[in-house]
Amino acid sequence: MSGGTFAVLGLFSDAHRIVDAANQIRPRRLGRLEAYTPYPVHGLARAIGLAPSRLGRLVMLMGVIGAGLALLFQGWVSAVDYPLYTGGKPLFSWQAFVPVIFEVTVLFATFTAGLAMLFGLNKLPCFGHPVLHSKAIKDITRDKLALSIEADRAAFDADAARQALLDNGAESVELVPVPIYDRPLSLVGLLRTIAAIVAACVVAGVGLYAAEKLIPIVPPMIHMHDQPKLNAFRESAFFADGRGMRPAVAGTVARGHLPPAFTSPEEAGTLLGNPLPLTQTIAERGRKVFGDHCAICHGLVGDGVPLLSRAYGGKPGNFLSNEIRARPEGHLYGVLMLGKNAMPSYAADLDEDDRWAVVHYIRILQRAQNAKDEDLR
Ligand code: HEC
Known part of the structure; x- marks a missing residue:
């Protein structure tokens, strides 16, 4: 210039x-x-x-x-x-x-x-x-x-x-x-600016902290965590044994979770039949349960090809195989309740109707891949 x-x-x-x-x-x-x-x-x-x-x-x-x-x-x-x-x-x-x-x-x-x-x-x-x-x-x-x-x-x-x-x-x-x-701003000026910002933050932070601690908070602003309550996994002076979480009363069973009356899927197969009638609603319910809980391992059509990546090394049963086709429905229910090797038990996740609905759905998948004349009616 x-x-x-x-x-x-x-x-x-x-x-x-x-x-x-x-x-x-x-x-x-x-x-x-x-x-x-x-x-x-x-x-x-x-x-x-x-x-x-x-x-x-x-x-x-x-x-x-x-x-x-x-x-x-x-x-x-x-x-x-x-x-x-x-x-x-x-x-x-x-x-x-x-x-x-x-x-x-x-x-x-x-x-x-x-x-x-x-x-x-x-x-x-x-x-x-x-x-x-x-x-x-x-x-x-x-x-x-x-x-x-x-x-x-x-x-x-x-x-x-x-x-x-x-x-x-x-x-x-x-x-x-x-x-x-x-x-441009000189180095000294820059340092002073930074120092001023830091000082302002410290004053504001310490001030707020002190205010929060020193000035008593008056009702109705009582903190919700200051109320008497029992925390799970925490000790409590309320009960004699000092625990906050209570064990279930001896001999009681959670609703819908009666312990099964069989000890193996084979036994279940001889004891139980599907108590649910196969209706449109039940079939849809079974499909939902299957999609939510089973398809991830057993594949969307039940062919035992997992949706999981290959890192899951398991070999889920192929529902379309003759072996599993031949199983009575009670047996399928039994596997679902007790689990089998790498297959976890689903007893706790599903209620009774969900379990039998998904058994129906497994049958539907099996028939879908091997339909007979009468299925088409
Ligand atoms: C974490 C993966 C996984 C999930 C989820 C899973 N399964 Fe399985 N399932 C397996 C494996 C693995 C096997 C093979 C077990 C064996 O034979 O060792 C199996 C086998 C089975 C069998 C055949 C057992 C037999 O008689 O040979 C049935 C029936 C079955 N599963 C039903 C279900 C149902 C119903 C669901 C959903 C509620 C489900 N599974 C969810 C992994 C899974």
């Missing part, structure tokens, strides 16, 4: 005048045009050639990048790197990714907006603006309007700029020098 001139300021008192002046001066390309007015002036932004802010486009771009990355990352993790079927859904279930995509989009967009505003467009860590130190600034913030021609190149001609302003109706003209303090 030649001669240390930051800009030449021309003062106007009439809004129409300043717009006209800007329209006249802009084509001459004397320097970068800027305007300072105490109130918004229609048409002035266009007259000085102010382009719309680039911030919007930048935020849009980064938001889209954030959304894309979140989609790619989740898709890659769930379908490529660690494929794991959940409830029989496709590995790449984009619907499930939406919340995270949304969050990452917002994260990228807001950080871009904040950082680009502060450091890009507002030019931090440069504080202040040279025009703030001009003589005209007092008038500009009251009732005068200023058009400034900023030196945007080495060959800036301050005299031509000044003449152009005067020729176009400026009442007075001021030369704004490049101020010596117009440079």
